[in-house]
Amino acid sequence: MKTITRIDQIFLITRGIKKMVKMSDVAKLAEVSNATVSRVLSSPENVREETRKRVLESIKELNYQPNTIARSFRKMETKSILVIVPDVTNQFFSEVLRGIEQKAGENGYQVLLGNSNNDVEKEYDFLNQLRQRQADGMILLTARMKQEVIEEFSEDFPVVLACEYKEGSSIPTVSIDNISGARKATEHLINLGHKRIAHLSGPMEVILSRDRLKGYHQAMLRNELETDSVLVQEGDYSYEAGYNLMNKLCALEEPPTAVFAANDEMAIGAIKAAKENFFRVPEDIAVVGFDDIKISSIFEPSLTTVSQPKLEIGEKAMELLLKQMNFEELNRKQIVLEDKLILRQSCGFNKKKK
């Protein structure tokens, strides 16, 4: 009966690095070969019950933890994926992230978070990280890089675009139909009788922004409304941009009676500015946003907005990525999920009288 003491286990501390128990230590104690220990861990059904028990006991006794780096090295996979977010502090993305994380966790993948900080250069850096095998795959929640680059890259590595996409490309993508969502939002304002409707757009180099603008234009055109070009203002999806742009609009000789903002953060900034300019929302100016982030329902007036299925976007994106990493065929490469217009107070809808 051999007993291993704690002293035996913890041993030498050399230059601060703890000497770890390795597989061969377990093998020795259990009086089997390295291979058998490995098998107990990865395919226990091929090991005789008795041997397996002995090995497991040794593992426990030595408190052995397999060295993931060595395993990764041998198998040339990290069991982790990289998710690139334009801005970690943005609520919208953190919910998508949650969807990704969940599916990833279920399938034994770690999520490495990459914050691009809205900087394209950073995005390119992240591609290299994947090239260097720091992760097995990648989900991009922002894609400002050149189309050719991403496309070529996606031929060699598992990549999924979520939310953003590239026109006419074959990169697996999960998103909603931004054009129709924006159209719905704008049409809602039109149906409420508004004619002078402004749009606070996102940056034009981002396709989402162009799509939402397009939806806005379509709605205006279909209803034979003119769009005064001064009513379309380009922002960057930030609260501050919404606030500043709305201040501009309020200063116009003929201010709009309604505003469709390309996301909720800008919409809230806009409402804030409108109020400060003594416009009542929704009475004087109705506002509609996009995304349905958490504050939108809490803020007053609560925000009418186009709701994206954030969690589902994350989950589906991870599913697409998993399939690629497992070399499964993708039957559908472009997944378009349903958005939904949520009516709240900021455009005059009242759930309950107050």
Add this chain to the structure above:
Amino acid sequence: MKTITRIDQIFLITRGIKKMVKMSDVAKLAEVSNATVSRVLSSPENVREETRKRVLESIKELNYQPNTIARSFRKMETKSILVIVPDVTNQFFSEVLRGIEQKAGENGYQVLLGNSNNDVEKEYDFLNQLRQRQADGMILLTARMKQEVIEEFSEDFPVVLACEYKEGSSIPTVSIDNISGARKATEHLINLGHKRIAHLSGPMEVILSRDRLKGYHQAMLRNELETDSVLVQEGDYSYEAGYNLMNKLCALEEPPTAVFAANDEMAIGAIKAAKENFFRVPEDIAVVGFDDIKISSIFEPSLTTVSQPKLEIGEKAMELLLKQMNFEELNRKQIVLEDKLILRQSCGFNKKKK
């Protein structure tokens, strides 16, 4: 003059795995040994200019990317750290994260994000990930695990606690003085003339919650105010908890005239509930929060709150971790940063007349 075509580079696709260019390929093309290539990459000053140039050209020509897994394996380090967050969607943490990310990036470290979802079991799982060397160190933004466990763990691996801490432990920690912060907040309400002050606390098993409660009690005691035990309600830091608890308080025969909430999310939930119960904020009920998250200044009424230096907490935590990973001595293990009471409308302060 040897030319390498794209075909040469991209080669065989076997079972979907692209054959990568490796160091030996570069060595062969540059007609040097493996070691020299390695040196060009990690200590170029030891390689003759001419040779170095030749190697760099080959690297470029073959588009060689070092295999990080192999490097990690050999050096037994991943150059990544693990950050455990109780909830990714929480604004407060995402800002701390940004501080961590920044410092990590500057020092060549990747940030692996772990979402514990407020589940202790998950936290224990993350410890094992570190044991298995998935990362070189770990920052805990939540620490519900048993003190002994974390402490023993922290002897073998680089760990930093941020925001949370463990009493009388020697684990490196970055935080503010929550007791004094809470006391300040409560005293502010007392100075405004409030006597019946409620407290919406966090879960009692979290030390932050206990500290903030303690600060509240201290302030009351010092000012010889009685604390009606029905006025202290335990929540879980969520908007919903604040909302529900405030509904309870409003239904009291003698409702409080002021509320100190243990964080901003609960404070905002509380204001929302107060309003729905026809209490005006701050006229009928003054509210103070804790954390100073972004919405707090946007929400109406804007929220008086104790501001934590979120970014700095993240940076300092990463600095402590870096020192541990580099086996440097820590001169100070417990870092306490300054908080600041920010006066806004929710307790009757008006920056500008409206």
Add this chain to the structure above:
DNA sequence: GCATTTTTTGTAATCGATTACATTTATTCG
């Protein structure tokens, strides 16, 4: 009981970069 098949275990090569040590080449200096 012995040949055949099946199951279990062991042996040793392998993944790709790093690095201690050995060797070669270049430089310095009397």
Add this chain to the structure above:
DNA sequence: CGAATAAATGTAATCGATTACAAAAAATGC
């Protein structure tokens, strides 16, 4: 110029788990 020293490069072991293949042990069948 040649010895001594310094600089540049090469050789080969190494990190720890996995796995193809070989060998041994157990089970089966006649």
